[in-house]
Amino acid sequence: xxxxxxxxxxxxxxxxxxxxxxGGICIALLSGGAIIxxxxxxxxxQGGGDSGESETYSYPTPALHKEE
Amino acid sequence: xxxxxxxxxxxxxxxxxxxxxxxxxxxxxxxxxxxxxxASMYLRQLTYGLGExxxxxxxxxxxxxxxxxxLIGVSMAGTLISAALQxxxxxxxxxITRIAETLTVFGLLVASLQLLFDIGRPDRLLNVVQYGRLxxxxxxxxxxxxxxILTSILALYLQLLPDIALLRDNCPANAPWWRRALYTRLGLxxxxxxxxxxxxxxxxxxxxxxxxxxxxxxxxITSWVFSTTVQPGWKSTILGPYFVIGAIFSGxxxxxxxxxxxxxLLKLDEYIQARHYRALGWLFIVMxxxxxxxxxxxxxxxxxxxxxxxxxxxxSKLWGSYSFSFWGMVALMVVAFWIMVVPKLLxxxxxRVVVFQPRFALASTGAALVAAFFLISPQPAVxxxxxxxxxxxTFGWLMVIGFVACAGLGISFWLKQHPAVSSVAAGACVVAGxxxxxxxxxxxxxxxxxxxPYTIYLPSPVEISLSAASLALLALMFLVFFKLFPVIxxxxxxxxxxxxxxxxxxxxxxxxxxxxxxxQSWGSRR
Numbered sequence: 001x002x003x004x005x006x007x008x009x010x011x012x013x014x015x016x017x018x019x020x021x022x023g024g025i026c027i028a029l030l031s032g033g034a035i036i037x038x039x040x041x042x043x044x045x046q047g048g049g050d051s052g053e054s055e056t057y058s059y060p061t062p063a064l065h066k067e068e
Numbered sequence: 069x070x071x072x073x074x075x076x077x078x079x080x081x082x083x084x085x086x087x088x089x090x091x092x093x094x095x096x097x098x099x100x101x102x103x104x105x106x107a108s109m110y111l112r113q114l115t116y117g118l119g120e121x122x123x124x125x126x127x128x129x130x131x132x133x134x135x136x137x138x139l140i141g142v143s144m145a146g147t148l149i150s151a152a153l154q155x156x157x158x159x160x161x162x163x164i165t166r167i168a169e170t171l172t173v174f175g176l177l178v179a180s181l182q183l184l185f186d187i188g189r190p191d192r193l194l195n196v197v198q199y200g201r202l203x204x205x206x207x208x209x210x211x212x213x214x215x216x217i218l219t220s221i222l223a224l225y226l227q228l229l230p231d232i233a234l235l236r237d238n239c240p241a242n243a244p245w246w247r248r249a250l251y252t253r254l255g256l257x258x259x260x261x262x263x264x265x266x267x268x269x270x271x272x273x274x275x276x277x278x279x280x281x282x283x284x285x286x287x288x289i290t291s292w293v294f295s296t297t298v299q300p301g302w303k304s305t306i307l308g309p310y311f312v313i314g315a316i317f318s319g320x321x322x323x324x325x326x327x328x329x330x331x332x333l334l335k336l337d338e339y340i341q342a343r344h345y346r347a348l349g350w351l352f353i354v355m356x357x358x359x360x361x362x363x364x365x366x367x368x369x370x371x372x373x374x375x376x377x378x379x380x381x382x383x384s385k386l387w388g389s390y391s392f393s394f395w396g397m398v399a400l401m402v403v404a405f406w407i408m409v410v411p412k413l414l415x416x417x418x419x420r421v422v423v424f425q426p427r428f429a430l431a432s433t434g435a436a437l438v439a440a441f442f443l444i445s446p447q448p449a450v451x452x453x454x455x456x457x458x459x460x461x462t463f464g465w466l467m468v469i470g471f472v473a474c475a476g477l478g479i480s481f482w483l484k485q486h487p488a489v490s491s492v493a494a495g496a497c498v499v500a501g502x503x504x505x506x507x508x509x510x511x512x513x514x515x516x517x518x519x520x521p522y523t524i525y526l527p528s529p530v531e532i533s534l535s536a537a538s539l540a541l542l543a544l545m546f547l548v549f550f551k552l553f554p555v556i557x558x559x560x561x562x563x564x565x566x567x568x569x570x571x572x573x574x575x576x577x578x579x580x581x582x583x584x585x586x587x588q589s590w591g592s593r594r
Contacts, residue, residue: 016202017201017202017203018201018202018203019201019202020198020199020200020201021198021199021200022200022201022202023196023197023199023200023201023202023204023207023210024196024197024198024199024200026200026202026207026211027196027197027200027207027210027211027214028197030211030214030215031214031215031218034214034215034218034219035218038218038219038222041222041226041271041274041275042222042225042226042256044267044271045226045229045256045264045267045268045271046256046257046258047267048261048263048264048265048266048267048268049256049257049258049259049261049264051261051263051264053261053262053263055261055262056070056259056260056261057260057261057262057265058070058071058072058073058230058234058260058559058562059230059558059559059560059562059563059566060265060269060559060563061563061566061567062567064262064265064266065262065265065266065269
């Protein structure tokens with residue numbers, strides 16, 4: 001039995017894995033996404049400094065987050 | 069202003085701002101000289117092409133690729149120690165997480181450099197982006213490597229953030245302006261509020277969860293670069309987990325070496341102790357056993373099937389041109405396993421027995437050396453005919469192995485008393501053994517291709533110089549980084565101190581006894 005390449009789904013996957021340059025787009029998307037997510041995480045952690053609390057701690061303990 | 073414990077300030081913060089001594093500068097100059105030599109060799113390779121290396125048809129990958137796999141393997145240490153132990157809340161991890169994470173980031177960066185060396189023309193790296201197709205395992209590797217590097221840098225930075233703020237707030241008055249600016253900039257205005265700590269710890273947990281599958285994927289995908297080909301010896305389904313196990317194993321070995329160097333050079337007796345070596349040693353033993361099992365399994369199928377193209381690859385490792393690297397690897401791994409396991413099994417009663425005395429080890433080593441010398445040295449023709457038949461030779465080597473085993477027994481108690489020395493010795497054996505293992509995977513297959521004549525590969529001086537320069541670069545990165553940032557995670561150790569102190573004050577009661585069964589006691593003597 002021949003492989004049913006004429007089916008659109010297989011044609012699409014053939015195009016997807018064989019088209020030069022799509023791999024580069026994949027690398028750009030993944031690394032770009034990782035950089036954006038990483039920056040957002042750092043920004044979110046930094047944002048905790050704007051809470052205006054009076055007490056600061058040099059290190060945490062499990063008791064610090066008991067009320068959360 | 070964030071306060072730092074006076075003990076931590078003396079041991080971890082103040083030395084960062086002290087003027088570096090002559091030993092530091094000597095190490096920097098030496099490492100820079102090796103890197104400079106490597107750079108000149110790279111320029112030579114760039115000018116004259118890859119003909120300057122030992123690589124030629126059909127050996128397209130040489131020690132650059134061996135170094136690449138070895139270094140990304142070593143980088144697994146951070147993922148395991150920092151992420152996995154953090155998620156499972158293992159207390160002893162605290163003083164070594166920073167070293168492990170740094171090893172991950174620097175190992176990955178130097179590993180990426182090997183690809184640049186290997187490709188010959190660096191401008192062709194862009195071809196991966198420009199013409200890369202999704203069906204290529206090389207492209208999957210590029211994806212995974214990029215993601216792993218970015219995630220590891222983020223993990224290291226998040227763990228470092230509170231310590232950077234501590235350095236910023238505890239900078240001495242005479243500290244140079246650029247260091248103040250560096251800590252202020254990187255500290256991101258960290259104050260240590262309750263909400264800030266909450267966010268940071270959540271972020272660290274998320275990154276720790278993400279980095280484990282990313283790390284495993286990188287090692288697996290690197291194995292797919294080999295196993296998705298039809299090259300003899302590579303097309304194996306077990307290569308993926310084998311790479312992961314080897315990576316964790318070499319990572320722990322390298323961690324033993326780096327943490328001991330940090331402990332001895334920076335006098336960190338208070339932080340890195342025997343219990344850390346013991347705990348990491350158990351992991352090491354498990355990985356060692358798994359590695360032996362996978363090595364056996366990997367080669368078993370080749371022995372069993374004796375396929376026409378596959379078997380010569382194995383034969384070259386067992387008794388052919390690569391037997392030295394294969395048996396060298398096995399010997400190093402056996403020695404590492406011995407060092408870590410045998411001293412733990414010996415009862416204290418045996419200490420006074422002469423076989424377990426260091427002087428017996430010395431005598432046995434001497435006997436092994438003398439026997440090996442006679443076996444290796446060329447014999448006169450008549451003696452050669454008389455003695456060097458197969459049985460005499462085999463008996464001679466068995467005698468050498470026996471003497472070495474006796475030396476191992478003799479030194480066992482000494483190793484038991486010196487966990488750091490024994491861990492470093494075992495770690496060094498594993499690091500060297502794992503490099504040889506990567507060599508045994510890459511080179512014998514390429515020199516034994518299908519259909520074309522077999523060949524041999526030897527690295528050229530250019531390749532050896534670039535490999536040495538890569539190691540020097542790794543060492544220099546550590547040296548500079550740990551002159552700017554604390555080698556021990558101050559906030560994690562402080563937290564651990566409070567937790568351990570609280571735990572030591574809690575008295576854990578005995579378990580509740582079960583009710584005695586009347587039928588069970590019936591008929592028994594009172």
